[in-house]
Amino acid sequence: MMQLLAFGVNHKTAPVAVREQLTFAPDRLPSALTELVKYDGINEAAILSTCNRTELYCGYTSGKENAAIEWLRQYHHMELQSLKPCLYTHPNKSAVRHLLRVASGLDSMILGEPQILGQIKTAYQHAVEAGTIGRLLSRLFQHTFHVAKQVRTDTSIGASPISVAFSAVSLAKQIFRDLESKTALLIGAGETIELATRHLFSNHIGQIIIANRSIEKAQQLANQFNSNAISIAQIPEYLPKADIVISSTASQLPILGKGAIERALRIRKHRPIFMVDIAVPRDIEPEVGELQDVYLYNVDDLQEVIQENLQSRQAAAKQAEEIIDIQVENFMEWVHGQNATPIIRAIRKETEQLCREVLEKAQKRIANGQDPSEVLAMLSHNITNKFLHIPSRQIQILSATGDKSILEAAIKIFDIHQQD
Incomplete structure (x- = not known):
């Protein structure tokens, strides 16, 4: 088996x-x-x-x-x-x-x-x-x-998103809804920035710009997503184009200050900027959050979102477990049914062989001139006897042990409707 x-x-x-x-x-x-x-x-x-x-x-x-x-x-x-x-x-x-x-x-x-x-x-x-x-x-x-x-x-x-990168992109979608006309500036080239880039790309962001101290590393990531690579020094030039800024570097000092963002907002005519600072220490000065038309989130803000969403997922996981409980049983019913397949196949093979033997004898009787009606009646009688002989004998032998389950199984197998 x-x-x-x-x-x-x-x-x-x-x-x-x-x-x-x-x-x-x-x-x-x-x-x-x-x-x-x-x-x-x-x-x-x-x-x-x-x-x-x-x-x-x-x-x-x-x-x-x-x-x-x-x-x-x-x-x-x-x-x-x-x-x-x-x-x-x-x-x-x-x-x-x-x-x-x-x-x-x-x-x-x-x-x-x-x-x-x-x-x-x-x-x-x-x-x-x-x-x-x-x-x-x-x-x-x-x-x-x-x-x-x-x-x-x-x-x-x-x-509900429960990773930092995915949460950042989900918040961006909530603020802008349609990302196809937006530009994202991602600062850094580590795993979190790569994941954020991947999520933005899958959500059909209009343009992606990747800034990093190593322009070569930025270019390697940009090549995967048909994006532009720039150096950290070029950020002030490209910042006014950015609707979304996500930063995650290992810098010990802020990369973006309040003054740089104010200049960018003036050039943008105060179109809003969504900013996520995932870095620790922070890449974006906290004072930037005081500016109008700036939505600034840091890693702690995202963790609050993640924890709320994790609770939501845990509740959904209980529902998922209930679905799985049912579907495990459904599959095991199929498996148990497969265990009967060789037995059913063997029964069919033996029955077909028995019918062939009885049919050949009946055909010879008709060929020898015997009345077809008599032959057909005999055919029916012989098939019934041959088919039921062994099962009947086995039921009698096994039921003699006093085990009622044998009789109950026989009633189910042959679908017998007992009469009083």
């Missing part, structure tokens, strides 16, 4: 040093998947490998539950004592629940983040292309995509 297993490590169970050892580069995935399904007892497999988790989803032959874990250990040349404390395993029903929670963003570092679903879809596609997806995992992943979509549609799990 086919069994299902999900296992791996993530940001909650393993430090980055361990996660680094267990990653699978995209170009190595096809050969790794092919090698895995050749391992004793492993019939189907998919591998999810991101910066925060490495997980394997396997369909395996009963009794071979440790085979895939042993393969992972050998593949990455790790000692079991180093791997085992970080490893979690989820068999069968637990594996289904785990994948549904991961795809819905309930197991992520940032609750409700949407990127993981795309990564799961990519992992599934790699496995399909490698030919390591069978009936069980195919059904599981398709079910997962459906449930993750339902969670996004039926709850507000992803509606």
Whole structure:
């Protein structure tokens, strides 16, 4: 009987040093998947490998539950004592629940983040292309995509931003609504600025200008998003064009002062500027917030927004868990139904063989001149007797033990409507 297993490590169970050892580069995935399904007892497999988790989803032959874990250990040349404390395993029903929670963003570092679903879809596609997806995992992943979509549609799990960069862009959208005609000036070139740039780009911002002390680093980031790169010294020249300013540098002194913003506002004829200072120490003088037509937020302001939104997501997560509870049961009903398939197939094969034998005898009788009506009556009688002989005998033998469940099962299987 086919069994299902999900296992791996993530940001909650393993430090980055361990996660680094267990990653699978995209170009190595096809050969790794092919090698895995050749391992004793492993019939189907998919591998999810991101910066925060490495997980394997396997369909395996009963009794071979440790085979895939042993393969992972050998593949990455790790000692079991180093791997085992970080490893979690989820068999069968637990594996289904785990994948549904991961795809819905309930197991992520940032609750409700949407990127993981795309990564799961990519992992599934790699496995399909490698030919390591069978009936069980195919059904599981398709079910997962459906449930993750339902969670996004039926709850507000992803509606409230809970990262600094995403919160900054969401606030900009609230103030300006339409970003397509706006220009954003981003100061810095670190991870937060890169994420903010990515969010602005996906929201169809009109123009992006990236300023950094290293013009080369600014250009590298600008090239990814069809943007302009400038040096820190050029900021006063470009500041009047900026409707949105997001700054995150490691400078020990403010980069933007009240006087520079006042000059920019005069040139802009006092069209409002939305400013977010994510840096600590601050990049923008606090006095800038006193100016009319300036909306200035610092990192503490954003943290308040994030905490409020986190509470909203946590409430939505409870709804998501309820959806997942139902959908786990739905999938397991399908799995249990698959366990009956070989038995049903065998019953059909034997019944068809029995009917062929009885039919051949009936055809010979008709060919020998016997009355077709008599032959048909005999055919019906013989098929009924042959089909019910063994089940009837087995029911009698088994029910003799006093186990009423045998009779109850027979009544359900044959859909018998008993009469008083």
